[in-house]
Every structure is written in structure tokens, then in C-alpha cells.
Amino acid sequence: MxxxxxxxxxxxxxxxxxxxxxxxxxxxxxxxxxxxxxxxxxxxxxxxxxxxxxxxxxxxxxxxxxxxxxxxxxxxxxxxxxxxxxxxxxxxxxxxxxxxxxxxxxxxxxxxxxxxxxxxxxxxxxxxxxxxxxxxxxxxxxxxxxxxxxxxxxxxxxxxxxxxxxxxxxxxxxxxxxxxxxxxxxxxxxxxxxxxxxxxxxxxxxxxxxxxxxGVTVQMPDAAAPRASGTLDAHYAPHTPMAMVAGAEIASVAVRLGKAGKKMAIMHITPLACASHASIALPSEAAAYAHDLYASLRAMDQVGADLILLEAAPAGAAWQGINDRLRRACHDSAGVLERLLATA
CATH class of the missing domain: 3.90.870.10 (DHBP synthase)
Incomplete structure (x- = not known):
């Protein structure tokens, strides 16, 4: 492989x-x-x-x-x-x-x-x-x-x-x-x-x-489970603040941020026509998305944006690992989108 x-x-x-x-x-x-x-x-x-x-x-x-x-x-x-x-x-x-x-x-x-x-x-x-x-x-x-x-x-x-x-x-x-x-x-x-x-x-x-x-059910960890690599609440994060938005909302959020003069780096699956400082289209298939994810995050981290605006990934078993990484990557940016929108 x-x-x-x-x-x-x-x-x-x-x-x-x-x-x-x-x-x-x-x-x-x-x-x-x-x-x-x-x-x-x-x-x-x-x-x-x-x-x-x-x-x-x-x-x-x-x-x-x-x-x-x-x-x-x-x-x-x-x-x-x-x-x-x-x-x-x-x-x-x-x-x-x-x-x-x-x-x-x-x-x-x-x-x-x-x-x-x-x-x-x-x-x-x-x-x-x-x-x-x-x-x-x-x-x-x-x-x-x-x-x-x-x-x-x-x-x-x-x-x-x-x-x-x-x-x-x-x-x-x-x-x-x-x-x-x-x-x-x-x-x-x-x-x-x-x-x-x-x-x-x-x-x-x-x-x-x-x-x-x-042939047995996989369990979720309890409080006594061993510590493991990459399982802290905040992990896998770019230096630029990052926020996830549902696909149906990302265009309107981007427009509001743009009117407030904010520079956005947008990572999306759904085709978008709105303007942004930089953008990357990610694949809609889970394995291809995972393959591209970190390279895309690193690229968007280099463009000087105020915010990386990320379209939320689909749910489902195939996306579980991806959503785990995205949730941890966004953890320390909690509230940043709301603060930026408040200035709009």
C-alpha cells in the first residue's frame, strides 16, 4: 500500500x-x-x-x-x-x-x-x-x-x-x-x-x-482504558483557527464573513460559488478524503487566512476516523466562528 x-x-x-x-x-x-x-x-x-x-x-x-x-x-x-x-x-x-x-x-x-x-x-x-x-x-x-x-x-x-x-x-x-x-x-x-x-x-x-x-462487539473506552496516541481532545490542528459548518450553511456563512472583511480558507465537498481568500475541494468518498485531508489542511494553513472554514464531513462508519480527526482539530478553536460572525 x-x-x-x-x-x-x-x-x-x-x-x-x-x-x-x-x-x-x-x-x-x-x-x-x-x-x-x-x-x-x-x-x-x-x-x-x-x-x-x-x-x-x-x-x-x-x-x-x-x-x-x-x-x-x-x-x-x-x-x-x-x-x-x-x-x-x-x-x-x-x-x-x-x-x-x-x-x-x-x-x-x-x-x-x-x-x-x-x-x-x-x-x-x-x-x-x-x-x-x-x-x-x-x-x-x-x-x-x-x-x-x-x-x-x-x-x-x-x-x-x-x-x-x-x-x-x-x-x-x-x-x-x-x-x-x-x-x-x-x-x-x-x-x-x-x-x-x-x-x-x-x-x-x-x-x-x-x-x-x-465475532464480538467492539466496546468504547471507559475511564480506566489505557492512554493512546492521538486521543487528547485537541490534536491534529492547524495553526489557523478552524470551524466546521454544515454543507447547507457554508455558503451563507462565507458571505457574512466576507462582508466583515475576514479572510477565509474554505475546505468543502459541496460545490461552492462564493468568494474566498483560498479554497480546496475535497473528495466525497471517505478513503479519498482521508488521503487528501492533512495535505489540504497544511496548504490552507499557509495562505494567511483568519479562519479555515470546513464543510462538515458526512456521518457513517466509513467517516468515523475522519470525523474523529476533524473534531479534535477544531477543539481549541471553539467559539471562534461565533466571534467572527458577531463582528459581521
């Missing part, structure tokens, strides 16, 4: 990146979801450097990426049969499993928790890197390669734009644009005997697909 064919992989760059990881350095790498900021998951100082580079809270866990042939029992203990069923169905792919952390794995990757998040990515560059790194027996801690809470990167250039020349990243591997475009689905199996499978973060793989494999 990638825009980059396996025959196009730069093997010298892969080998160089693997040696850098083994030396405790940070490497950005592509996956089918988003680009990750990678470090040796068994090197506490290297993982700490990820947190420092991103400005990430120390209690916010990272996901460990492993090769297809990895021994999961090295990383986790008391692994339920459900984990093997889901790995067989969806790995390599955009599914992260939360399991009980093995005793020998440093808790820094888990934000100090007793659990650990594991994923096997399907992108050929990520797989090549994982096979080269420690002979395929290592794990790469790899949250998204962006400053904490900001829009995730889906191209190598996005990573360069995000970190510039700050010196944290020693290598950025090229891998085309991420195919899926939003982060992996996260399923908690660490309390499977008492709670069953628990959906901590929706993504490309739906709860219905998980249920079809396991």
Missing part, C-alpha cells in the same frame, strides 16, 4: 537510516498512514529525544512499529488469541494493538503504563527499514513526525516544513504521499478477558471489520 513501488526504494538510504537508528538517532520514515518520527524503541534516551523533538508530554505513549516476522511475545505478555486473529487479518496494515507490555520493555514507550502499542506498517519503505534495522528484530518507536498536536505529515516535505533545521532528525526517508492519510485504528486488547476489544482511536479499519474477525 504505497504510491512508491518497492523497486524504487533507495537501499543505501535504508541502510544508512537503520545504522542511524541503531546509533540512537532519530529518523523520519513513511508509512501508509502518516510519516513517523522513528527511534530505537529499546533505547530510552532515543525515545526521550522523540518526546523532546515533538514537545510531546511524557505520559503520552508512542506506538512501536515492528517487521512482519517480528516476535510479538518479545514486546508483549499474556497475548490473547484475539491479537493473533487481528494480526492475521490486518497486518501489515493500519491497525495498532494495545497489549500488556513485556517486562523487559522500557515503560517510556508506553508513557509509563503497563501496556504497549504495536503495529506492523504496510508501506514498502517502512517494511524495508524494519527488516534492515537490527536484522528485523528491533522495534521502531514512531509517533507522527510533527510537533505535538499539529497536523500530521503525509509527505517527506511536510516533515521538513515541520522541523526545519532544528537538528533533531538525522535522516528523512522519501516514500511518496501516505496512501491512507490518517493515523491507524487503535484497539485495546490489554484487558480482553474482562472488557473485550476496545476502540481507543478510529481509523481506516472500522469497528465493524474488527467485529467481523473476532
Amino acid at each position: 504505497s504510491d512508491l513501488d518497492v523497486s524504487g526504494i533507495d537501499r543505501l538510504a535504508i541502510a544508512r537510516a537503520a545504522r542511524l537508528l541503531e546509533a540512537g538517532k532519530l529518523v523520519a520514515f513513511p508509512s501508509e498512514t502518516v510519516y513517523g518520527l522513528g527511534a530505537d524503541a529499546e533505547n530510552p534516551q532515543a525515545v526521550a529525544d522523540i518526546y523532546a523533538a515533538k514537545g510531546r508530554p511524557a505520559d503520552h505513549p508512542v506506538i512501536v512499529h515492528v517487521a512482519p516476522q517480528a516476535d510479538i511475545a518479545y514486546w508483549a505478555r499474556d497475548i490473547p488469541q484475539a491479537a493473533h486473529q487481528l494480526m492475521a487479518a490486518f497486518w501489515p496494515g493500519p491497525l495498532t494493538l494495545i497489549l500488556l507490555r513485556a517486562a523487559g520493555i522500557d515503560p517510556i514507550v508506553s508513557g509509563g503504563q503497563e501496556s504497549v502499542g504495536l503495529r506492523c506498517p504496510s508501506h514498502p519503505v517502512a517494511q524495508a527499514l524494519l527488516r534492515e534495522f537490527k536484522g528485523g528484530k528491533g522495534g521502531i518507536a514512531g509517533p507522527s513526525a510533527n510537533k505535538f498536536g499539529h497536523v500530521s505529515p503525509t509527505t517527506a516535505q511536510h516533515v521538513r516544513d515541520e522541523f526545519g533545521d532544528d537538528g533533531w532528525i538525522d535522516e528523512i526517508l522519501e516514500g511518496g504521499q501516505s496512501e491512507v492519510g490518517i493515523e491507524s485504528t487503535i484497539i485495546d486488547l490489554s484487558r480482553y478477558a474482562s472488557h473485550g476489544p476496545v476502540l481507543l482511536r478510529p481509523g481506516h479499519i472500522s469497528a465493524a471489520q474488527i467485529e467481523a474477525v473476532l
Whole structure:
């Protein structure tokens, strides 16, 4: 799953990146979801450097990426049969499993928790890197390669734009644009005997697909569920304030803001004839929308608008992961649209 064919992989760059990881350095790498900021998951100082580079809270866990042939029992203990069923169905792919952390794995990757998040990515560059790194027996801690809470990167250039020349990243591997475009689905199996499978973060793989494999209902998290990547109320946000409006209302809202002299960057699905400072038309099909979402947000964040006005995405299972990201991206902009309209 990638825009980059396996025959196009730069093997010298892969080998160089693997040696850098083994030396405790940070490497950005592509996956089918988003680009990750990678470090040796068994090197506490290297993982700490990820947190420092991103400005990430120390209690916010990272996901460990492993090769297809990895021994999961090295990383986790008391692994339920459900984990093997889901790995067989969806790995390599955009599914992260939360399991009980093995005793020998440093808790820094888990934000100090007793659990650990594991994923096997399907992108050929990520797989090549994982096979080269420690002979395929290592794990790469790899949250998204962006400053904490900001829009995730889906191209190598996005990573360069995000970190510039700050010196944290020693290598950025090229891998085309991420195919899926939003982060992996996260399923908690660490309390499977008492709670069953628990959906901590929706993504490309739906709860219905998980249920079809396991034959049990996927539950929503309770207060005691493990913390997981990308699940804070505010996340995935551009620097420009952003507000969602229903498709039937977006044109009239845009007209009112325009009359008040506000610069709008509009992201829409429904065709629009109203004027704006900048605009992007997004696909009406969920997978294509997800693929384009973060690149579009980054583009609209660069146009100097007062507000990114976003047409609300459709409801439904296929859109659950997308709507999760949009809700979190808009969280810290709550009330901004009303304030702007009040001046109109």
C-alpha cells in the first residue's frame, strides 16, 4: 500500500537510516498512514529525544512499529488469541494493538503504563527499514513526525516544513504521499478477558471489520482504558483557527464573513460559488478524503487566512476516523466562528 513501488526504494538510504537508528538517532520514515518520527524503541534516551523533538508530554505513549516476522511475545505478555486473529487479518496494515507490555520493555514507550502499542506498517519503505534495522528484530518507536498536536505529515516535505533545521532528525526517508492519510485504528486488547476489544482511536479499519474477525462487539473506552496516541481532545490542528459548518450553511456563512472583511480558507465537498481568500475541494468518498485531508489542511494553513472554514464531513462508519480527526482539530478553536460572525 504505497504510491512508491518497492523497486524504487533507495537501499543505501535504508541502510544508512537503520545504522542511524541503531546509533540512537532519530529518523523520519513513511508509512501508509502518516510519516513517523522513528527511534530505537529499546533505547530510552532515543525515545526521550522523540518526546523532546515533538514537545510531546511524557505520559503520552508512542506506538512501536515492528517487521512482519517480528516476535510479538518479545514486546508483549499474556497475548490473547484475539491479537493473533487481528494480526492475521490486518497486518501489515493500519491497525495498532494495545497489549500488556513485556517486562523487559522500557515503560517510556508506553508513557509509563503497563501496556504497549504495536503495529506492523504496510508501506514498502517502512517494511524495508524494519527488516534492515537490527536484522528485523528491533522495534521502531514512531509517533507522527510533527510537533505535538499539529497536523500530521503525509509527505517527506511536510516533515521538513515541520522541523526545519532544528537538528533533531538525522535522516528523512522519501516514500511518496501516505496512501491512507490518517493515523491507524487503535484497539485495546490489554484487558480482553474482562472488557473485550476496545476502540481507543478510529481509523481506516472500522469497528465493524474488527467485529467481523473476532465475532464480538467492539466496546468504547471507559475511564480506566489505557492512554493512546492521538486521543487528547485537541490534536491534529492547524495553526489557523478552524470551524466546521454544515454543507447547507457554508455558503451563507462565507458571505457574512466576507462582508466583515475576514479572510477565509474554505475546505468543502459541496460545490461552492462564493468568494474566498483560498479554497480546496475535497473528495466525497471517505478513503479519498482521508488521503487528501492533512495535505489540504497544511496548504490552507499557509495562505494567511483568519479562519479555515470546513464543510462538515458526512456521518457513517466509513467517516468515523475522519470525523474523529476533524473534531479534535477544531477543539481549541471553539467559539471562534461565533466571534467572527458577531463582528459581521
